Amino acid sequence: MSAVTEQELEGLDAFSGEVLRPGEAGYDEARRGFNGLIDKRPALILRCRGEADIVDAVAVARDSGLEVSVRGGGHNVGGRCFTDGGVMIDLSLMKGISVDPSARTARVQPGVNWAQLNRETQLHGLAVTGGVISTTGIAGLTLGGGLGWLMPKFGLATDNLISARIVTADGRTLTVSEHENADLFWGLRGAGANFGVVSSFEYRLHEVGPTVIGGLVAHPFDVAADVLRFYREFTADAPDELMTFAGVGHAPDGSGTKLALVVACHIGAPEQAEEDLRPLREFGSPVMVELGPLPYTVINAMLDGGYPTGSLNYWKSGFLSGLSDEAIDELLARFAVCPSPMTAALLEHFHGKVTRVAVDATAVPHREPGYNLVITSVWTDPAATEENVAWTKEIYAAMEPFLVGRRYLNYFSEDDVGDDPVRAAYGQNYERLVELKTTYDPRNLFRLNANVPPD
Numbered sequence: 001m002s003a004v005t006e007q008e009l010e011g012l013d014a015f016s017g018e019v020l021r022p023g024e025a026g027y028d029e030a031r032r033g034f035n036g037l038i039d040k041r042p043a044l045i046l047r048c049r050g051e052a053d054i055v056d057a058v059a060v061a062r063d064s065g066l067e068v069s070v071r072g073g074g075h076n077v078g079g080r081c082f083t084d085g086g087v088m089i090d091l092s093l094m095k096g097i098s099v100d101p102s103a104r105t106a107r108v109q110p111g112v113n114w115a116q117l118n119r120e121t122q123l124h125g126l127a128v129t130g131g132v133i134s135t136t137g138i139a140g141l142t143l144g145g146g147l148g149w150l151m152p153k154f155g156l157a158t159d160n161l162i163s164a165r166i167v168t169a170d171g172r173t174l175t176v177s178e179h180e181n182a183d184l185f186w187g188l189r190g191a192g193a194n195f196g197v198v199s200s201f202e203y204r205l206h207e208v209g210p211t212v213i214g215g216l217v218a219h220p221f222d223v224a225a226d227v228l229r230f231y232r233e234f235t236a237d238a239p240d241e242l243m244t245f246a247g248v249g250h251a252p253d254g255s256g257t258k259l260a261l262v263v264a265c266h267i268g269a270p271e272q273a274e275e276d277l278r279p280l281r282e283f284g285s286p287v288m289v290e291l292g293p294l295p296y297t298v299i300n301a302m303l304d305g306g307y308p309t310g311s312l313n314y315w316k317s318g319f320l321s322g323l324s325d326e327a328i329d330e331l332l333a334r335f336a337v338c339p340s341p342m343t344a345a346l347l348e349h350f351h352g353k354v355t356r357v358a359v360d361a362t363a364v365p366h367r368e369p370g371y372n373l374v375i376t377s378v379w380t381d382p383a384a385t386e387e388n389v390a391w392t393k394e395i396y397a398a399m400e401p402f403l404v405g406r407r408y409l410n411y412f413s414e415d416d417v418g419d420d421p422v423r424a425a426y427g428q429n430y431e432r433l434v435e436l437k438t439t440y441d442p443r444n445l446f447r448l449n450a451n452v453p454p455d
């Protein structure tokens, strides 16, 4: 393994965070994240406590000539925040959150997750679009787009960024917003991990809850085709206040019982929510209907149990061209032989505000109404890895004829690297991103991400 020399470490004299090397206390904990499949060993971990620490860490990492990774929440399935033998700039100790209730803004550091941010904003009945699983980091999620319960009403997490602070590859510290470094602000919203280390995010907040109407409806797997056809109709004219996901998964008791599921969150007036959700409540003969008033923070954690930290994950996703009967039948036939009782195949419904933002307004091109299919394969036994990865590849290949070729980069697995997936992630915005990358990171220091190589 390459090492960082003592001379290079002299650049850390004033560093206020933690410096960890293999064998030192805390190293093993710091080098692991959400996905237990990712098992990398950085030569050096620099755990920053503030922007000045980040500046020093970037300098040491750059001068070492080693591979550089940047860790926010450490939740990425592809494990892009970890490096084998390189320098990991770890932001997970940076957990500052400052909410301004009257201006409806929040300034947030990159080690925060959605449970922590929602807790602070909900004190004031405010929120910004965030991840559906509360343990996910705000940083990677926002920099790659950020879809969630509030996107039909308020757009993606990244659409709600007012500004950010970033440390670039050459060590400059910049504010980016519509008014300052606007070109970089454009690219940061969707391709942000390519341009530097973001030290804070300023979000626009909105009135949400604190009580909203939502929950889950489950049907037996043998009527899953009917449920998904119903879902297609149900979502056809969904209001902006209502976000739903549907698909197939398993009972949480570990029995392996397969289920068809619709999960929902309605942030409108309670009477309107009841009316909008009535068809969902009344369709078919569900085995479970748990729909009702809940704190937004509870809705935001209700699916956490299905995605335990340290479980083994391999995901594939792509936007569907529609939800045809053929697509539904193919999905269900493949899911019927799914090897893990923790795996799900989900449809994320895109409509409302997220689809009314122009394709070139930010780096995120995914603005078409429709469905994003994500197969979240999750298991715990390392001996079952080969079987689960193979099954995921098979179902994804079977679904490819129904996909449009656009992909959400935040769901990439470790093998989603190179030109094809990255162009599928950025679409028509790709060439402009190459120009920006060439300007801000010409040596591609920040390449452990959905990487846009410089010219």
Ligand SMILES: Cc1cc2nc3c(=O)[nH]c(=O)nc-3n(C[C@H](O)[C@H](O)[C@H](O)COP(=O)(O)OP(=O)(O)OC[C@H]3O[C@@H](n4cnc5c(N)ncnc54)[C@H](O)[C@@H]3O)c2cc1C
Pocket (backbone or CB within 6 Å): 033, 034, 069, 070, 071, 072, 073, 074, 075, 076, 077, 079, 080, 081, 091, 110, 130, 131, 132, 133, 136, 137, 138, 139, 140, 141, 142, 143, 144, 145, 146, 147, 148, 192, 193, 194, 196, 197, 198, 199, 307, 410, 411, 448, 449, 450
């Ligand atoms: C169980 C689960 C549920 C999820 N649910 C959702 C969801 O509801 N909506 C959604 O949109 N996505 C979701 N995701 C995907 C999620 O957006 C990504 O995993 C995202 O990368 C997580 O951010 P993080 O900060 O935890 O990531 P990390 O693993 O820390 O980093 C991911 C990438 O971002 C870069 N990065 C992180 N922080 C910074 C920074 N401050 N500056 C520069 N680069 C940085 C890293 O270098 C890396 O390339 C989910 C993922 C999982 C595993």
